[in-house]
Amino acid sequence: MEKISRQLFLVPFAMLCLALFSACSSNEQVIPQNPQDENSTIVDLGNVKFDISEMPFGEDTEDKTRTAEQPLMADTVVLSKSVEAEVTLERERTPVTRGVKHGLSDGAYRLVVYQANVFKTQVGFTVAGGKIAYLEKLILNDGNYDFYCCNDKVEFKQGENKFKVEFDNAATALIGSIKNVHVSGVRQTISFPMKHVGTRIKTRLTALMPFPNEGVQAKLVSVPNGALGDMIYDIPTGVYSSSKLRTLDFPASNYTKVADVYDPSLKANIYAMESSEYRYVLLNNTLTNLMLQFTNTGQLYRKAMNSYGALRINSSTQYMLAGHSYVLRVKLKPTFRYLFQDGTVGYLRDKGNRMPVALVLNNNLGIALTDSHVGNDYVPSYSSGGVLQGNWSVTGQRDNDRLFQLTQWNDAITTTTSGAHWTWAAGGTYNHANAAHNGSKGDKREVYPAFYWADAYREEMKNKCVSEGKLFDSNLLTQKGRWFLPSVNEWMYLLKNVGFSNPNSLFAPGGVATGHPISVWYNILIVRQAFMVAGGAPLWDDTDPQGRYYWTSTEGSLTNKAYIITVRPDWNFFLSDQKKNLTGFPITYTKAFRVRAFVTFSNTAIHPHSGGSTEDGWAGDPDQNISGDDFEIDL
Template identity: 25%
Template sequence: MKKTIFFASFLGTVMLTACINNEDVAEANNKIEISGNHFIFTTEDFGAEMPTRAAVPLESVNTVDLGDGLQAEVTIGVDWSPQVRAVNPIADGHYTIYAVNSSGERVTGIDSKVSGTVTAGGFIKDPGTNLRLSPGTYTFVCYNDAVIDNGTNLIVNNGSDALVGTATENIHGEGWKVNFTMKHQGARVRYKLTSYTSASSGVAVQFTSTTSDQPISLTLNTKGVVETVNRGVLSGISTSFAATSEAVNSSYTLPYTTPLTDYNFLLPGVKGNKLKLTFTSGRVYGENLAGKSLTLAFADELARNGSYVVHVKLKKILYLYDDGTVGTFAERGTRRPIGVVVQDKLVGQDGVAMALTSRLSGKWSTRSGVQDNAIMGNDFVTVMNDMNGYKYTWDPSTSKDGVTVKAESSIYPAFYAAGHYHPNVPVTGKNVGKWFLPSMGQWRLAVETLYQMKVLSQLTDWGYPKADQDKRNRIDTIFKQAGGFSPMGHDYWSSNEYDLRNVGDMCFRKSKVQFDYYGYGKRINWGVLPFVHF
């Protein structure tokens, strides 16, 4: 009888324990494991919402004097990388996912966050991380390792490609999926560098801001929405350029362009014209770039998910050498300079150079009150675009009588002097043509080269463009270091005829530069500075 009672008591205890354990299992099973096979990832492509090529390009160009005769033309615009689709598969990497409940509270505690590695679109969770939720509607937040999670907010800093994606889903039953579209929180910028006739190597730059009001970090709430833009001085972002191929001597102004760099990542709202690039190392044109800097002129703010490219074209005065090639003075080697290049030789375009060692002078004509050129002109813009100095000097069809070659006529001393000019060293380059009296358009090229300016953006009539007179010493150096004579302080004839008495001339005064037509007639002894095609 006692055994029967004991067995019944034991059986009841076992049954009670089993009931309690089943209740625990049922409670545990009421939560749903949010696992890798529930996640679908895509990534918004950079530049997906930016203008297309058919639209007006988002682009800015400015020219900066870097000193030592070095000029930088800087272009910043949309990076037109091929875009296959608006969204792409998520990039391989490490990601973390948590949930926010329908009350707007982040789910915390045990099994409230899962992290893992995405490979080829598949999510493999990290051991020991789980996300288990009771059935219901949640906002899921996914972010990559470029995002800082402090438990209350998400923080995004400059310098990294931060990705954040959100998705709202009702979790119950079967067949549901959490679809994340991962969005870039910043913009990306990459660079390329071009030099001419000269290779570059070891070039590196640092990106900083010129003001303290630039976005330096973003604070996102638990739902992944930006709440605060934190501002300060942008610093610590740098990039390096690969070396270009080795330069070769050529009569053409050959460009040497680096491959595009890796991307820098900047926050949206950074103002383009508040950004400065400082060279921290590198050599080009035989000179050290370290310490030189330039400010961008891009007035727009960088857009979230925007993609940009900065192209820096470094230019320096080029010389025409005795062998018909061009290059900088520092990289002349055994070549001897005979002219300053004022128009690059390109495919389909002759180069133009002005003489280094001319001290010639003469009358434009020995007569006055007579039309000498087949065409006279006084419209400033038309004359400034006239590039026919060679024809006026050597082609008889440009003379009024149709037969006179001015370079061979004693009636035109200035043309004769220009046409018979010889540099102070023998010329071996077969591509170097005959010297001529330049047209006003070719003088414009010279002024734009020497003064690093655009004449027709300032002048629409005869007069004085706004010329930086600090360039005077630089212009003196350009000629004198190469064994030439500076044009500063002298007046020179052009080959253009203004009217029966006057012709166009170029005045390099000590305090200004002037495009003029001489009012005292053609029979004045003025300077002759020959030009040449090559």
């Protein structure tokens, strides 16, 4: 068995140098007075008096200051392909009390005396109801002594000069010591703190969505033989060791809802739960051997929590110290795939030197990380100079090859024709008498500002790659056609797969959309995080309650209207219609109109305009169903 050595100061023995004098010589038992106060127990041997106190777990971090400590460790753990955990371990800060110490718990205790590392004598006493119920006497000659006190959860091996604590007593075993105490004839009271040999840990969970209604359960386990099975302290050498190992497999703990926790990165409160109990282990367990396993079948982020992998604490150097109280904070969050500048797709944890350019919504569709802008203008306009026009088009006529009823919206929501068709395919534009209005809308700022704005994001990403010296996929960032103004249907992938909402909620009870602005709840926490962790921006302005109005490429049955998506910071996602030409509207309103480009990344080697093609660049029908959504199974 490997011997684990540490200096004596790591053992929970208080080492004080205090004077003690000879005890009385009576052979009778001494029944002392009641304790003087609730913070300690007085063990009065006549001419010898010990003021013994029991130090609670975590007394070293009594919350006397508001200054936050740095976590002992921090890590990100992959629990599944689509769920990660941000993990920090901290010492629990106990609340300020009248005194962190208290009198001894009921039970049997032993006071052991050594001189020059040689056993001299021992006495026992019992505490019942906070009072000393039984006490043996102590007689010592003048000299220097070491005193040890332990409760009945600690085994004293006199012949081996050792103390031993079994794992099952990690929660209750107490030991204290006073070393090199000079005994003389002067009456004194000796302070004698007792500390826990074990250490404890509890778990606090946070998430960006409500936890399962049926509750959360998880258990603390270890790798095989990953925990100390006992603790042995050798008195002469001051070294402690373990004679055996064990595998931890605590019963599952239930978690209870606690107050929401403010997350500064999200600028909002997030959901929180806490384990209902502490788990206790012996001192000097290595944290890297411990794991948290979820056992409940309820879903979080559309995955059963018991399907998550074990959350292993990654700290090879941090030991759990005696008497300390720890909090394992676990922030559970969904992870998403991203499209990178080189045309590849993957998770940010694997990005290396690649630069994300879009958030993936399904197997071949992504959304830009920021709003499009031309120069400094984010509001689409047919002329430069900072005019906040916000226009979809300025023709005053029908512009798409297909219109969608404004009295009911089910067709607009469910029709899978891509906005790429209406942005780039010449056939996607209605045949106008004015030839200048025909052809690809994405090339015509003066006529179709919103469509022109969609491609501006591609140009911005290309320029960024050039300035940073990054190689990029020319089909993705050089050639026009991959980035486009999305349809209503394509926005539904954002609503469902990132907003964790249900697009069907936009329908009236009869299954038909009403034609009036209708809202549906969506998870702003997840949406914000999905963009911001990749260096992007959310879909709203926190300071503007009206939110942002995003143009879609879906045109209404009235020739002067198109559909817009309204995304607000109050958890509401709206579908409605708006006039295509906003010239003359108040600037306080038009300033909120934006374009967030979408991108197709399947078959990116095909140039959308090659060979005189009038289609949008896909190998098949431009109205093909954008399928391949794998988020409902694994984000």
